[in-house]
Amino acid sequence: MPKTGRPPVIATHHYPLLTRLAHTQPYSSQAELAQAFHAETGITAHPDTFAKALRLAGIVRVKERAKGSFQPPEPRKSYGYTEAHRRQLPEQRYPSCLTDAEWTLVADLFEVSGGRGVPPRHSRRTLLEACCYVVRTGCSWRMLLREFPYWDNVYKTFRRWSAQGKFEQMHDRLRAQWRERVDRDERPSAAVLDSQSTRSSPQGGESGYDAGKKVKGRKRRLIVDTLGLLLA
Known part of the structure; x- marks a missing residue:
């Protein structure tokens, strides 16, 4: 003989009654529906059992939001890394190179006028871009691209400018420029x-x-x- 389990408290023939109660009382809670079901049938069921019966009857509670209660959040203003940082202007051979506006802001730190000796063979901007390329890519000095000045010249220039603190001064100016661009004070x-x-x-x-x-x-x-x- 096939085994028969314990008969359910709420049988399938009760599902039409549950559907009718749910339609007639659409804003009632589960406890209120259980009370109405008890008044109709005299059956008292556990809340979990009653919820399972509602689910098997195809009754799903849908919460409606009141009109005008939802306010879309304001778009968050991001100060992180954006496409503006990734852009590469025509004057930039590589992303590590400075733009014309950036070079104009820091040119006086590297340009030395009125000095004695042989005129420089390479511009200060080219040497600075070579230094930035090595720092940004992490390559060794001897593997510097041939379109830049000779690596030994760039390395000695980098050591001299580092001892003079020129890169820190350049960074401070560019940081102040960026903070001013996003409507912040120059000094944080x-x-x-x-x-x-x-x-x-x-x-x-x-x-x-x-x-x-x-x-x-x-x-x-x-x-x-x-x-x-x-x-x-």
Whole structure:
């Protein structure tokens, strides 16, 4: 003989009654429908059992939003990396090269007038773009592209400008220009500090040990403004 389980509290012949109650009381809660069902049939069912019966009868609750209650969110103004950063103007041979507007802003830092000696063979802008190319791509100095000046000339120029702090001055000016473009003050009033523990090789000089992250190496710290632009 086939096994028969326990008969359901709410049988299939009760589904038309559930459908009629749901249609006549469209704004009633499940508990109110259960009370109306009990008044009609005298059956008291567990809330989960009653919810299952409603689902099997094809009754689905749809929540309607009141008219005018939904306000679309305002578009968020993003200050992150956008297509404006990825653009490449005709005067830029590579994305790492400066635009004409950027070079005009920082040209006085690198151009030296009235000095003695042999006139330079390469323009200061070409040397600066070669330095930016190496820093941006991470290639070795000896693998510098041939369309740039000789790598040894670029390397010595980079060392001299780094000792003079010209790259920091250039970065400060360009950061102020970008902050002004997005309607911010040139000097930020808030900063964000974070640190990172990086592994170093035995030939990398002095190193320590970060017990929290279990990293043997060095800890470097960055300070940026609220736009993510580097401060120190």
